[in-house]
Amino acid sequence: MDFDFSEEQELLRHSLTRFAADRYGLDKRRHYLASELGYSRDNWRLLAELGMLGLTIPEEYGGMGLGEIERYLVMEQFGRCLLTEPYLASAVLAADLLLAADSEAKHVDNWLPRIAAGEAVVAAALAEPEARYERCHVGLRAQADGQAFRLTERKCAVLYAEHADALIVSARSSGGVAAEDGISLFLVPPAAPGLSMRPYRLADGTPVADIIFDNVLVGEDALIGTPGTAYPALSLALDKCDLALSASAIGAMRAIFDATLAYVQTRQQFGRKIGSFQAVQHRLADALVRIEMAESLALRLLAEEPAEGTAHRRLRAGLRALVAETAIEIGHEGIQLHGGMGMTDELDVSHYHKHIMVVRSLFGDPDHHWRRYATLARAA
Amino acid sequence: MDMGFSDTDKTFQRDVQAFLAQQLTPYLREAMARTPTVFVEQDIALGWQALLQERGWAGYLWPESAGGPGWTPVQRYIFERECAIAGAPGLVGLGLKLAGPVIYTYGTAAQKEHFLPRILSGEHYWCQGYSEAGAGSDLASLTTRAELRGDHYVVNGSKMWTTHAHFANWMFCLARTQEMDRPQQGISFLLIDMDQPAVEVRPVLTLAGDHEVNAVFLDDAHVPVENRVGAEGQGWEIAKFLLENERGGSCFAPILLAQLRRLRELAQGRPDGLGGTLLDQPSFVQKLCALEVQALALEAFELRLLSQLDKGIRPGGKTSIVKLVVADIRQKLDLLKVDAHAHHGLALETHRPLYGRDAGDPVGSIEAELAMPMYLNSRARSIFGGSTEIQRGIIAKQLLNL
Numbered sequence: 069m070d071f072d073f074s075e076e077q078e079l080l081r082h083s084l085t086r087f088a089a090d091r092y093g094l095d096k097r098r099h100y101l102a103s104e105l106g107y108s109r110d111n112w113r114l115l116a117e118l119g120m121l122g123l124t125i126p127e128e129y130g131g132m133g134l135g136e137i138e139r140y141l142v143m144e145q146f147g148r149c150l151l152t153e154p155y156l157a158s159a160v161l162a163a164d165l166l167l168a169a170d171s172e173a174k175h176v177d178n179w180l181p182r183i184a185a186g187e188a189v190v191a192a193a194l195a196e197p198e199a200r201y202e203r204c205h206v207g208l209r210a211q212a213d214g215q216a217f218r219l220t221e222r223k224c225a226v227l228y229a230e231h232a233d234a235l236i237v238s239a240r241s242s243g244g245v246a247a248e249d250g251i252s253l254f255l256v257p258p259a260a261p262g263l264s265m266r267p268y269r270l271a272d273g274t275p276v277a278d279i280i281f282d283n284v285l286v287g288e289d290a291l292i293g294t295p296g297t298a299y300p301a302l303s304l305a306l307d308k309c310d311l312a313l314s315a316s317a318i319g320a321m322r323a324i325f326d327a328t329l330a331y332v333q334t335r336q337q338f339g340r341k342i343g344s345f346q347a348v349q350h351r352l353a354d355a356l357v358r359i360e361m362a363e364s365l366a367l368r369l370l371a372e373e374p375a376e377g378t379a380h381r382r383l384r385a386g387l388r389a390l391v392a393e394t395a396i397e398i399g400h401e402g403i404q405l406h407g408g409m410g411m412t413d414e415l416d417v418s419h420y421h422k423h424i425m426v427v428r429s430l431f432g433d434p435d436h437h438w439r440r441y442a443t444l445a446r447a448a
Numbered sequence: 449m450d451m452g453f454s455d456t457d458k459t460f461q462r463d464v465q466a467f468l469a470q471q472l473t474p475y476l477r478e479a480m481a482r483t484p485t486v487f488v489e490q491d492i493a494l495g496w497q498a499l500l501q502e503r504g505w506a507g508y509l510w511p512e513s514a515g516g517p518g519w520t521p522v523q524r525y526i527f528e529r530e531c532a533i534a535g536a537p538g539l540v541g542l543g544l545k546l547a548g549p550v551i552y553t554y555g556t557a558a559q560k561e562h563f564l565p566r567i568l569s570g571e572h573y574w575c576q577g578y579s580e581a582g583a584g585s586d587l588a589s590l591t592t593r594a595e596l597r598g599d600h601y602v603v604n605g606s607k608m609w610t611t612h613a614h615f616a617n618w619m620f621c622l623a624r625t626q627e628m629d630r631p632q633q634g635i636s637f638l639l640i641d642m643d644q645p646a647v648e649v650r651p652v653l654t655l656a657g658d659h660e661v662n663a664v665f666l667d668d669a670h671v672p673v674e675n676r677v678g679a680e681g682q683g684w685e686i687a688k689f690l691l692e693n694e695r696g697g698s699c700f701a702p703i704l705l706a707q708l709r710r711l712r713e714l715a716q717g718r719p720d721g722l723g724g725t726l727l728d729q730p731s732f733v734q735k736l737c738a739l740e741v742q743a744l745a746l747e748a749f750e751l752r753l754l755s756q757l758d759k760g761i762r763p764g765g766k767t768s769i770v771k772l773v774v775a776d777i778r779q780k781l782d783l784l785k786v787d788a789h790a791h792h793g794l795a796l797e798t799h800r801p802l803y804g805r806d807a808g809d810p811v812g813s814i815e816a817e818l819a820m821p822m823y824l825n826s827r828a829r830s831i832f833g834g835s836t837e838i839q840r841g842i843i844a845k846q847l848l849n850l
Contacts, residue, residue, distance in 0.1 A: 365748055
């Protein structure tokens with residue numbers, strides 16, 4: 069039994085702390101966000117050089133072939149520095165979708181090496197306004213037209229869509245709107261005729277877009293895997309994405325907690341440090357307990373073998389829900405204990421909290437994951 | 449990153465499982481399952497302890513030099529875990545977990561030789577003279593006094609919330625031997641023979657009708673000076689050592705998880721009145737799921753502390769985290785059990801024990817009958833052994849440097 073990270077894993081963490089120290093900080097981050105792209109191309113190149121973009125991509129596609137433990141470490145550090153680059157969108161979600169769904173290996177040879185090298189950003193267009201967070205709810209239709217398909221309807225909050233080099237789009241080729249069968253994935257060029265975007269930003273500055281597909285014609289070669297069978301791959305990729313989001317939330321909540329702890333040890337009121345007041349101490353003690361529990365559950369998931377089956381998937385849903393709930397509570401405590409300063413744009417606490425608000429509900433809010441947990445628990 | 453036990457530890461685990469399958473009687477198991485208090489009755493505890501001692505396991509926390517099996521932290525955890533899963537009675541830890549370790553850590557050769565074998569055999573049954581009516585959370589404000597007269601102390605004062613004092617023949621006791629500037633100074637750790645007229649035990653019944661705790665009055669109690677553990681005035685240091693043993697480093701999550709599994713089974717069989725089961729009631733399910741996930745997190749936290757302990761890193765203030773979370777989960781779980789039984793959950797049977805020949809026919813079911821007493825009793829979990837507020841204070845001070 070051992071819950072420590074290996075030496076290599078610690079080195080990985082260390083290289084990312086250096087990256088964050090060099091390339092991040094509130095002012096630098098503001099600058100990246102203010103650009104048209106919404107992130108820094110230099111950082112992106114640097115992350116590719118560090119091997120981060122191909123971290124979990126198999127070596128045969130130019131990646132490092134590492135697993136979810138390493139990804140957890142990386143995402144936790146990115147949560148701590150509030151990374152602006154499309155790591156989660158491209159190197160996590162899109163790469164995992166391609167790996168899981170491309171059963172006929174039509175796209176992996178082309179796209180995975182480019183994702184790993186930072187030469188391409190691939191965005192996944194999965195969410196829809198009518199779906200809430202249901203993975204199997206896919207209303208965007210793919211109508212067969214000879215050997216080709218016509219895509220019609222909408223996607224929403226597609227991460228980094230505007231400047232992406234390719235979009236992975238989930239579409240319904242058969243079955244009812246919320247059926248697991250009948251979902252297909254397509255690789256679509258963002259410039260395809262009939263495709264229009266409305267870009268906007270999420271609360272933490274993440275660039276996203278709503279996309280309207282108006283009879284977008286794609287060839288059969290755009291299919292990822294066989295038609296109508298994408299749900300298991302989709303769900304697997306989102307399970308993994310959930311763990312990455314939890315890691316980012318844990319990094320962000322640790323950062324808020326550290327900042328808050330430092331603040332109450334310096335801020336003086338009534339002639340003494342506010343950290344000397346019991347009302348403040350007990351809030352922070354409770355916050356630490358919650359963080360320790362959330363982090364322990366994450367380590368449990370990482371250490372669990374085999375990493376499959378109903379019980380494991382249930383644990384993933386439980387972790388996602390617990391971390392999301394913990395993160396927002398820690399964020400609220402951080403703002404509260406910083407008082408008026410916690411409300412300002414000037415301190416990083418508010419920026420962390422906005423990130424927590426986004427990762428808390430991206431691809432599923434706590435209620436959604438609690439329901440999934442409950443369903444899986446009954447199935448066990 | 450590896451959550452599994454080593455092969456050696458797995459072999460050990462199978463030994464413990466085999467022992468439990470062979471030795472744990474249905475009666476002991478039933479008594480444990482039907483005990484609403486934290487501690488089982490003396491006869492049950494000692495009955496189980498005797499079976500363990502035959503195998504040399506009663507002092508499972510103790511080093512070999514003290515008469516224990518000298519297990520590693522991982523082995524101790526496995527032992528506790530398997531006992532909990534099998535439904536073995538909790539060992540009353542006053543002697544085995546508290547007095548014993550104090551004596552083999554701070555005691556003289558004579559004290560070790562005299563007391564340790566008698567703790568293991570069950571001949572000595574201990575109670576803890578710590579809290580007083582005026583010294584609860586503020587333990588250091590205790591006023592029980594011990595005055596040295598030649599070769600013995602004369603002890604006067606009273607102790608409160610003394611668990612199992614009505615069974616005990618020995619008490620380890622904090623008493624003030626000297627007035628000093630700081631209340632923590634001048635306290636000594638004494639071992640008091642309860643079998644003397646100067647010691648009076650009065651029951652304190654708790655809200656579910658249980659007699660678990662007592663008030664103990666010491667009126668010129670006689671304590672030979674050789675029954676002081678450690679130096680005069682070293683009592684507070686020893687008390688803190690003991691409290692750390694009391695609060696953690698052990699195994700709570702497996703039993704919580706087992707109880708949650710049982711509650712889920714129960715809920716699956718309980719009608720919701722609308723043609724479904726309790727698992728169709730969203731707010732019930734929500735609470736159940738949240739507790740399950742918290743208990744899984746707690747188990748991982750316990751294992752993390754264990755793997756640190758295995759490397760020689762003591763948990764220190766982190767045991768307060770365990771104490772807080774255990775109390776929180778347990779209290780919510782026990783309330784949820786009351787809710788699961790609907791109207792039958794509201795009954796309060798005050799006859800004790802709830803097992804054996806004298807136990808009456810339960811209203812509803814035995815689990816329904818146990819729900820209210822357990823719920824009421826578990827309110828104590830955020831009060832005893834340092835209240836939740838005290839634990840938060842410890843976390844703030846020791847882990848956050850506030």
